[in-house]
Amino acid sequence: MKKMIVIVACALFLLTGYAYAEEADVILGQWYTDPEEKDAVVEIYIDNGLYSGKIVWLKNPKNDDDTEKVDKENPDEARRNDSLVGLTLVQGFSYKGKNKWAGGTIYDPENGKTYKCKMALKGDDLKVRGFIGISLLGRTTHWLRK
Numbered sequence: 001m002k003k004m005i006v007i008v009a010c011a012l013f014l015l016t017g018y019a020y021a022e023e024a025d026v027i028l029g030q031w032y033t034d035p036e037e038k039d040a041v042v043e044i045y046i047d048n049g050l051y052s053g054k055i056v057w058l059k060n061p062k063n064d065d066d067t068e069k070v071d072k073e074n075p076d077e078a079r080r081n082d083s084l085v086g087l088t089l090v091q092g093f094s095y096k097g098k099n100k101w102a103g104g105t106i107y108d109p110e111n112g113k114t115y116k117c118k119m120a121l122k123g124d125d126l127k128v129r130g131f132i133g134i135s136l137l138g139r140t141t142h143w144l145r146k
Contacts (some may be wrong), residue, residue: 024095027051027119031126033089035144042089042143051101052091055084073112084109090117090128106130 025046031053033040041057061069061084069084093104099121106117106128115130115138124145131138 023099024051024101026099027095027101027121027126030056030146031143032146033141033143035142041146044090047091050091051093051095051104052088054086054088056086058085061085071109071112073109075112090119093117093119 027044028046028051030041030043032038033042037059039059040055042053043056044051044053046052058069063069070080071082071084071087072080074080074082087109088107089109090106091104093101096102100118101120102118104117104119105114107114108130115132116135117128117130118135119129120127126143126145127140128143129135129138129140
């Protein structure tokens, strides 16, 4: 009887762990960073056990002079000619339960700064909050699943 209880307990533990991982992976996929304009898509993926996201599509990938849009504000001068398409925008997130991810950062290519970040998912609405120091001092954007 004890052996049967141990087997059932192990099975439940494994199933719970699988369900938790499946719940965490709901964030994977492609997201419009501006649901109204739909001018950029970020793909969230797993990188070394953590969640990250990179720009995979821009509505307007070129400047007015027909040159490719690049990461011109990057603090690393050697990276200022890197294309915005393919740029890692969010990285280092771990799942915290209840459709929340934290511990990561978000990079803003418009000013070249990196901020702490957390994300929360409700349906197809991903709340992405970048902040300095504490979450109270930040800005939230809403991403829409593509």
